[in-house]
Amino acid sequence: MSNQLPAALIASLEGLPGFNRTSFEAVHAAAEKITSLRLNPLKLATAAQQQTVLQALSPAGAAKVPWNHNGYYLPERPSFTLDPYFHAGAYYVQEASSMFLEHAVRSTVDLSAQLKVLDLCAAPGGKSTLLQSLISVDSMLVANEVIKARAALLADNITRWGAANVVVSNNDPRDFAGLPGYFDLVVIDAPCSGSGLFRRDPELVTEWSPENVTLCSQRQQRILADVLPALKEDGVLIYSTCSFSAEEDEAILDWLAGHFELDNITLDIPEEWNIITTLTDKRKCTGYRFYPDKLKGEGFFIACFRKRSGEAPRKWKEQRMPVLSAKDRDKLLTWLKPSSDYSYLPHQEDILILPPMLAKEITLLQQQLYIRKAGVKAGQPGPKELIPDHQLAVSMVVSDNIPAISLSLKEALLYLKKEDPGITTDVRGWALMRYQDMNLGWAKLLPNRMNNYYPKELRILKDISGIE
Structure with missing residues (x-):
């Protein structure tokens, strides 16, 4: 389809800081596809692994x-679907401009502290996995998504990332008012009219209208007003959109500064990054605009605030967690790296592995939120052994001593298609299927066959004929 930009959009951008109509239209007409990704430092801890x-x-x-x-x-854009590294959680494919969230967080938050972080509009998980990479292991991230199907996708991407200190919730922003003064950092990548992504996804052009911009602006205000009570005093709010429209960007900053106890925070940004600093008309708040004709990335807007005052955190009565039986605990521990820090929570038929802060907070979160995923699901304790869950296989808590099978590229893709890769091995029982030292999932090896336990809903559907 044509990359013709809406005339009403162009007219609305005239006069905004950094907007150059000629180069803006030219870069959209050229429709260059930019591919960017972010490596997972949990799973690629060394420079050599990253380089591989x-x-x-x-x-x-x-x-x-x-x-x-x-x-x-x-x-160039490779086929991520046919890359076992992708399925092992080695990286996350993310638009480059939105990766600027890292610089915003590093500039405003003490990352050495124990933090409670909320990513409110989190699906599919790009900003959540980025935040998880920044916070300490003693901190906790709540990644929330209001739409049920998207919350499932978010949970899958968090699982693949492998961290234990994350909760995935499926809640409306107003539900967080039940956690007053709770979070140190709230990130809101708000639903928007999407004009910043027109180059990447021209189909979005047909859905854009001035009326939709106004609707999005109203929705953004509701989302912010609903969740702000959950941000603690002196906590940080980071607001972003992938829209160029001032109604969703600068106007929201003025509205925030005018209606809430918030101080705008300016960031120190190197000039060579070509990010445009913008100052709002009424309250002189600073925000940052990303234009695709000025830098290598799509359209993006971001701003930061610190909360001057807020409701004190509610005093909660600490509730005792259910205790795992000694028998089930023994079944579990052989599957895990040695650690005295984790708690093990029986939940329905499964056992959840929770790091200290999450173990302390989980009963409170369960009372206030609908939780889709918490920590790492270890699996179900059977009569004789643990039936391990996929979350354990791709997590960072799984033991290095579990039998593992190294697969070639073709074998790994067959495994990921939930087929039999046809391997020959003397290993019997549960084993990790691996590609280049990275775990993909479980299989149970029997004398005459292999049972593939890769989750059906995650399997590759793409044809792999021709791959050796």
């Missing part, structure tokens, strides 16, 4: 995203 994955994705090399420690541009 980048080399596999792009033999021609990769360029750094300047505002993100783990972000890279690839010269």
